[in-house]
Amino acid sequence: MPLEYWLDREPKQFSYFHRLMGYSMLSLGLLVYTFTTQTTHIQLYLPLIFAVVLFVSPRLEQWLKYRYNVQVQRNVLFLIDIAMVAAALSAVHLNLVLTLCTFAALIYSTINSRVSFFMMSLAGLWGVTIFYLANILVFGFGHYFAPTSTELTVLAFMCLIAYFAAGSVYQARRVYVASQKREHYYSQMNRYMEFANQLSRYAPQQLWQSIMKGETEAKIEYKRKKMTIFFSDIEGFTELSESLIPDDLAFVLNDYLSHMTEVAKQYEATVDKFMGDAILIFFGDPTTQGVEQDAKTCVEMAMAMRQQMKILRERWVKMGYPALHIRMGISTGYCHVGNYGAAHRMAYTIVGRDANLAARLQSAADVDEILISDDTYQFIKDDFLCAPKQPMELKGIQQPVKTWQVMEKTNARQTEYQRWFDYEYKGFHLLLNLDEVQNFEYPQLIAVLEKIIQRIQTQQTLINAQGVVRLHLEDEVISEVDILPQEGNSTLPH
Structure with missing residues (x-):
């Protein structure tokens, strides 16, 4: 068989081939x-004994592996x-070149076989024992380390180099x-990771991360937990879809959903899911x-x-789109959450009364209003300022629902570390989000604000308290006024 065939075999098979090479070269040296x-x-x-060992070794390997282990x-x-090497060295009476070459090949084989130090020490005693037994019983004691013939020296080194x-x-x-x-495997792993990242966009981030870590299995199961459910949609989006072309509608919708998802x-x-312009989120x-x-x-x-x-909304208005607003509903209560569907197609979602309640609260909310249930209010009332609303009759809910409108956070204060600024007054609207401003843009913002302040101060000097523009003295127009004569005074001459 060609050498490449043996080189591409498994380590166990090449080990047999290497042993075959060593025994063949040792036999050739014995003959010469x-x-x-x-x-x-x-x-x-001795070559006949080597042939028997080579014939028996594959079966012996299988038996030892089955009965014990690889080690x-x-x-x-x-x-x-x-034992075979010791017998061969006894047969050649420790011929100098053959002995050196054999020891070199043996050390090389020992290193590749990853033999432990204890086994190497035991093998040394075992080899010496076999060597003397072969001398006593078979080959006798002769002249050791005798000079080697030229033919045998060349052959020994050629065999060693080949081995x-x-x-x-x-x-x-x-x-x-x-x-x-x-x-x-690395390319396949990257390929599968890329596929996993693409598929993960169709499932909640926490869910697919839990699956990838082995903490959750993709099987039909659910559990009952107390959760907070959020539901929102864009007010008037249905009418908007009739007035915009599909490309503009898709842009507005994707822009809205991407920003809201980033906030979430x-x-x-x-x-959980997107339903047109509606978003279902839970905690x-x-x-x-x-x-x-x-x-x-x-x-x-x-x-x-x-x-x-x-x-x-400010950006969309500048782009020519209508001013859009959202409505939001929040409810807290027990729901069943888990995987629903079939074995080959399932969805991770929530089912329960409070999930429906959040959707109903969102439908009943006014523009830009956050409407929450009473259960949610009981958890947040110490941190948020809420206004009570009249109990509502909601579709699908039998009893009137007590609701609250979230106004603001009670501990929200204007501090020097505030990240959001949203101030609106007649003729003035400041909307600043420092989270979206880079460090190198701060000087530009400061320059703009300084120009605004300077312009306001200039305008303040130009008008009076009544808001009328002041005129400079050289701009005053003085007209002649007829002075009526008073009693006792003569008439002024013309």
């Missing part, structure tokens, strides 16, 4: 030694090799194959900070979305 020296021909029986298998075969070359080429080949497999991501909310699964904190975080997120919507 026998016919180039004046000695008996009893050494010629025991490797140690037993190593001891057999030591080293085969092992080195195989190791290099294994390294190359391993690197190719690693690159293949900042508050670690679970974005409490797969991760939760506690029912009370989940409710507070949800209301904070709603206020941030309302603030973000002001920015979007």
Whole structure:
């Protein structure tokens, strides 16, 4: 068989091939030694023993691996090799060149086989024992370290080089194959990660991260938990869809959904689904900070979305689109959350009365209003200022629902570290979001604000308290006024 065939085999099969090479070269050395020296021909029986060992070793390997383990298998075969080498060295009476070459090949094989230090020490004692037993029982004691013939020296070094070359080429080949497999697996892993990232966009971020970590299985199951549900939509979006072309409508919708989703991501909310312009979001699964904190975080997120919507509305108006507003409803209560559907197609969502209640509250909310249920209010009342509303009759809800309108955060103060500025007065509207301003843009903003202040101060000097523009003295027009004569005075001459 060609050498490449053996080089591409598994390590176990190449180990047998390498052993076959070593025994063949050792047998060849014994033959040349026998016919180039004046000695008996009893050494010629050793190659037959080598052939028997090679024939038995594959079956012995399987039995040892089945009965014990790979380490025991490797140690037993190593001891057999030591015994064969010791017998061969006894047969050549420690011929100098053959002994050196054999020891070099043996050390090389030991390193590649990853034999432990204890086994190497044991193998040394075992080899010495076999060597002396072979001398006593078979080959006798002769002249050791005798000079080596030229033919045997050349043959020994050629065999050693071939043995080293085969092992080195195989190791290099294994390294190359391993690197190719690693690159293949790495590219496949990147490919699957890219697919996973693309598929993750169709599921809540917390859910697919939990699945990727092995914490959650994709199977039909659900659980009952107390959660806070958020529902919102764009007021008048249906009428807007009839007046805009599909491309403009898609732009506005995607712009709105992307910004709202980014806000939800900042508050670690679970974005359940998009239903046209409506968004269903909940807090409490797969991760939760506690029912009370989940409710507070949800209301904070709603206020941030309302603030973000002001920015979007200003931008859309400048682009020629109508001014759009949102309505939001929030409810807190027990729901069933989990995977619903079939084994081959399922959806992660929530089911329960409070999920429907959040949708009904959103429908009943006014423009830019955050309407919450009484259960939600009980959790957030210490941190948010809320105005009570009349109990509402909502579709699908049997009893009137007590609701509250979220006004602002009670501890919200204008501090020097404030990130949002939204001030509106007659003829003046300042909307500033420092989170979207880069450091290098601060000087430009300061220059603009200074120009505004300077312009206001200039305008203040130009008008009086009644708002009438003041005129300079040189601009005053003085007209002649007839002075009527008074009693006792003569008439003025013309």
